[in-house]
Amino acid sequence: MIVGAAIVRDGALLAQQRAYPEEAAGLWELPGGRVEAGEPEEAAVRRECAEELGVAVEVGGRVGADVPLPGGKVLRIFAARLTDPAARPHAVEHRALRWVGPPDVGDLDWLPADRVLVPDLEKLLRDTGFA
Ligand SMILES: Nc1nc2c([nH]c(=O)n2[C@H]2C[C@H](O)[C@@H](COP(=O)(O)OP(=O)(O)OP(=O)(O)O)O2)c(=O)[nH]1
Numbered sequence: 518m519i520v521g522a523a524i525v526r527d528g529a530l531l532a533q534q535r536a537y538p539e540e541a542a543g544l545w546e547l548p549g550g551r552v553e554a555g556e557p558e559e560a561a562v563r564r565e566c567a568e569e570l571g572v573a574v575e576v577g578g579r580v581g582a583d584v585p586l587p588g589g590k591v592l593r594i595f596a597a598r599l600t601d602p603a604a605r606p607h608a609v610e611h612r613a614l615r616w617v618g619p620p621d622v623g624d625l626d627w628l629p630a631d632r633v634l635v636p637d638l639e640k641l642l643r644d645t646g647f648a
Contacts, residue, residue, distance in 0.1 A: 521549030570606035581637030
């Protein structure tokens, strides 16, 4: 299971641009990663956000349906928000970070699995931003 965080602040979604591997470099994804054995999914979301962005997040409900990934894995997205709204996420292992507003969510060059989730991400931004 791969979990991802749809972090929303002031009506914008945090996206990050992969630096590796070659075939994914330059494409955009949500913060996240592999759930460790025995680790609750929400805890994995918090851990990955701390590792990748250096920020604490609160984790809300699921966003969209599970998306199958190559190799039999599954991508599951959770709504999230910064515990401290003034915190500044930074790219620890990614090429770039961007806060994307609703008009631009569909225009980003997403990883294929994330592209499937664009309508759900747009809906999240239209709604409360924190399910
Ligand atoms: N984090 C994340 N991974 C995604 C997304 N969409 C998507 O297809 N993936 C894929 C890419 C990778 O094959 C896998 C997770 O990779 P990762 O590099 O973030 O996970 P990780 O830190 O646990 O793994 P690793 O770098 O140690 O190999 O899920 C997404 O939105 N966020």
